[in-house]
Amino acid sequence: MKFGRFGHQGRVFFGAVEGDQVTELEGPIFENHKITSKKHALSTLKTLVPCMPPNFYCAGLNYAAHIEWANRRTGGNRKAPEKADIGYRSNNALIATGEAIVIPADSVGPVEFEGELVAVIGKKARNLSEKDALSCVLGYTLGNDVSERGWQKQDRTLWRAKNCDTFKPMGPFIVTGLDPMKLTVSIRVNGKPAAEYGTDKMLFSAQHYISRISKYMTLQPGDVVWLGTDGATEPDLKDGDTVEIAQKDIGVLRNPVTRAKA
Numbered sequence: 001m002k003f004g005r006f007g008h009q010g011r012v013f014f015g016a017v018e019g020d021q022v023t024e025l026e027g028p029i030f031e032n033h034k035i036t037s038k039k040h041a042l043s044t045l046k047t048l049v050p051c052m053p054p055n056f057y058c059a060g061l062n063y064a065a066h067i068e069w070a071n072r073r074t075g076g077n078r079k080a081p082e083k084a085d086i087g088y089r090s091n092n093a094l095i096a097t098g099e100a101i102v103i104p105a106d107s108v109g110p111v112e113f114e115g116e117l118v119a120v121i122g123k124k125a126r127n128l129s130e131k132d133a134l135s136c137v138l139g140y141t142l143g144n145d146v147s148e149r150g151w152q153k154q155d156r157t158l159w160r161a162k163n164c165d166t167f168k169p170m171g172p173f174i175v176t177g178l179d180p181m182k183l184t185v186s187i188r189v190n191g192k193p194a195a196e197y198g199t200d201k202m203l204f205s206a207q208h209y210i211s212r213i214s215k216y217m218t219l220q221p222g223d224v225v226w227l228g229t230d231g232a233t234e235p236d237l238k239d240g241d242t243v244e245i246a247q248k249d250i251g252v253l254r255n256p257v258t259r260a261k262a
Contacts, residue, residue, distance in 0.1 A: 002250075003029050003139065003174045007046035017042065017173055029174070030122055030138065030221035049096045050141050050174045051120060053224040056094075057213055058145070060085030062203050062228030069232045084204040084212050087158075089145075089226070093168035097253050101146055101237065102166045105262040108150035110236035114229040115187040115245035117199055118143045119206055120174050121223040125214050133210040136219055139176040142185070142245045142253045143226050144169040146237070169245075169255045170224070178249060180206035180227070188244040189235055197230035 002017040003025075014029045015022035022040045027033035029051075061067050061081050071078055095101070103111050122138025145168065152161035180199060187195040199206075206227055213219060237243060239259040246252045 001139075001176045003050065003176075004172065005048045005050050006040075007048055008040065008044070012048065015040070015045075028221075047097055047172050049094050050171050051222045051224070052091060052094070053222050054220045055217070055223045056089045056091060056226075057209075057223065058087045058089050058226040059204070059209055059228040060087060063197065063201055063230035064203060065197070065201070065231045066229055066233075080203055084209055086209065086213055089168055090163040092165055093163050095166050095169050095255065097169065097172040097255065099169070099255060100166065101144075101169065101243070101255050101257045102164075103148075103237070103239070103257065103259040104164060105260040107148055107259070110149050111257075112147050112149060112233040112236055113187055113189070113194070113243050113245070114145035114147055114233050115185050115195065116143045116145055116229050117180060117183060117185055117206075117227045117247070118170060119180060119210065119225040119227065121210075121219045121221060121225070123221055125219040128211050128214040128219075130205070130207045130211045133207040133214070134180070136210065136214075137180075137206075138221075139174040140178050140180060140183075140250060141171055141174045141224075142247055142250050143224075144243065144245050144253060144255065145226060145229065147233070169253055171253050172251045175250050183247055183249075185229075186246045188246065189237070190241055191244075194235065194243075195229075195231045195233070199227070201230055202227065 014025045024036045024038040025033045125136035148161045183199045241257040
């Protein structure tokens with residue numbers, strides 16, 4: 001099933017998406033919601049961030065080719081992590097498909113995309129084994145972990161580099177029933193292919209991350225776990241660009257890029 005979160009005439013609601021039509025749901029998708037008789041053309045609705053997470057988790061380095069690319073670019077010698085590291089992001093950075101990524105006026109750059117698969121937690125969970133880890137997942141969406149590399153080198157906590165307003169596009173929809181380890185994620189900049197990778201190349205599986213988090217923190221309905229990116233994250237994003245993160249079942253997360261004036 002494909003779920004979305006929408007705005008229409010001052011209201012916000014979840015809906016079930018079938019083709020170009022949306023059926024309103026009564027109640028959040030994380031609870032016992034009801035399907036209503038209200039239907040809308042998708043084109044008449046504002047597609048919002050598919051959920052506003054109570055907790056926003058992110059995988060550390062999770063693909064070997066991305067580590068190798070970064071080392072070639074920077075002259076570094078970073079090794080693949082020996083264990084799954086988990087970080088946090090800020091909800092203030094979330095934007096929906098169609099909304100603009102705004103590069104701050106004093107950004108030193110480069111600013112780069114990181115197209116990621118995102119697991120959306122559907123029910124409260126604690127101490128899950130890897131075997132059972134996906135039992136708490138409602139479905140999957142897409143994310144663009146926009147990163148300001150100059151600031152990433154300067155700030156130990158990455159507070160600006162990763163969490164500026166608009167730096168975390170997420171969406172467009174949440175899709176159930178997918179195997180997170182058998183998907184292909186594609187990235188396009190201005191309509192041209194920029195990167196593509198299979199999620200089977202993860203160093204640590206989605207199951208491993210979710211199990212590891214649940215060992216120490218209680219997962220809550222609506223929490224999200226961003227699962228990392230692979231390969232190069234070039235070209236740098238500039239004013240006037242459009243970046244798209246795509247997966248055939250979930251759809252296309254599309255965002256224009258603009259630079260704030262000083």
